[in-house]
Amino acid sequence: MPRLLLSFLLSLVLCLPASAQEMSDTDRAATGGAQTLEDILARQRGEKIDDSFRREATGNADSAAGIAAQLGTLGGASDPELWRALRYGTADITVSSGGDAARVLMQDGGMRWLQFRDGPLSVKGAGLLGGTLVFLVLFYMMRGRIRIDGEKTGRTVTRFKAIERFGHWLMAGSFILLGVTGLVSLFGRKVLIPAFGHEAFSTLAIASKWIHNNVSWAFMLGLAMVFVMWVMHNLPSRTDLKWLAQGGGILSDGKHPPAKKFNAGQKLIFWSVIVFGASISLTGLSLLFPFEMPMFAKTFAILNETGLAGLAGYGELPTQLAPHEEMQYAQLWHSIMAFVLMAIILAHIYIGSVGMEGAYDAMGSGEVEEQWAREHHSLWLEEVQNREGAAAPADGKATPAE
């Protein structure tokens, strides 16, 4: 019996190190409460660790030694504790100017932003644009230019008034400038400096920044104009389903599903431009006036409350963001939206120029060949002709010019 008791006690003693090992995740006695090797390794593995033991260890003013005593001047916080408070943004900072943003002396989120910006954002963004261009070239090689199938009538129909074309080109011209200068800004350090050198890029970067900042207002004005002028024509209708079911007829000759002023494809482009353009504009304004238009903490709070963040697999999104983090999220979202819209617009430019005979005239002179209108916007042509009360006036115009 004593032997049995002894072996039981021995087993118990031998188990102790094992249980101590299991608790090592949270037991930081060996380091005096500081992070352990396991903490560092876990962070390097990319695991999410509870850093409250560091975040909250920023000293205690109430336990400060008297001002005349030894260490009294530290005010209850050692140097490491002060640096920790700076590191986690809880230190009481006074600045001469710059507001809340200047009070953030360390912001480690910047590293995540930079890595994402120089990594996935740049690589996938370039891939998206390059892939779209390759797709369009292949499509052109296979399909060729979509010609007007029927015999041309020689008569034209006014498709877009001057003010509509002005709004379109105001937005289009500014978008191309913004797209090019945005790409210059994003790829400058990685691509342009190695290719052209610092001096040349400096001049290009300064010009790009000026253009990007100031031309943005023309884009926003054009976006608002286009929305007001065309929103009623772009509301979904049953005709769109038929158009989509036939692929818009762009894959084969002689197939022309009926469409009103805008077909389903154009409606998709319209709403993409409006939604993506508005999102780009809002984040652009946030970037134009740094730290004055924070919007992501509020958006994240709404996403958390509605459960949308969880549904998208992101868990709980942060609702306490440093001013710099707001700007970082704004820059990333701005770029992501811009890349997607640029890819869509490349396809739009293709079909409006080399991809389809007669399409450019709609935005060039505003006058389109009547047969083109009959093939691509038959319902709209009927409406116009009914409205004007004459299918083909003697002067060669289906409708009078504006």
Place this chain on the structure above:
Amino acid sequence: MKSMLAAFVAVAVIALGADIVLEGMGYSVEDANAGPAVRLDDAGE
């Protein structure tokens, strides 16, 4: 074509106007970050 050219001219005019107006309203980086104790270029003078 005229509409397109007019729009491109408008882009340039709006951009120049925006620069002048925003600069005049004190929205330059210098103006936004300068203060009584912080001089950036000549904005703090």
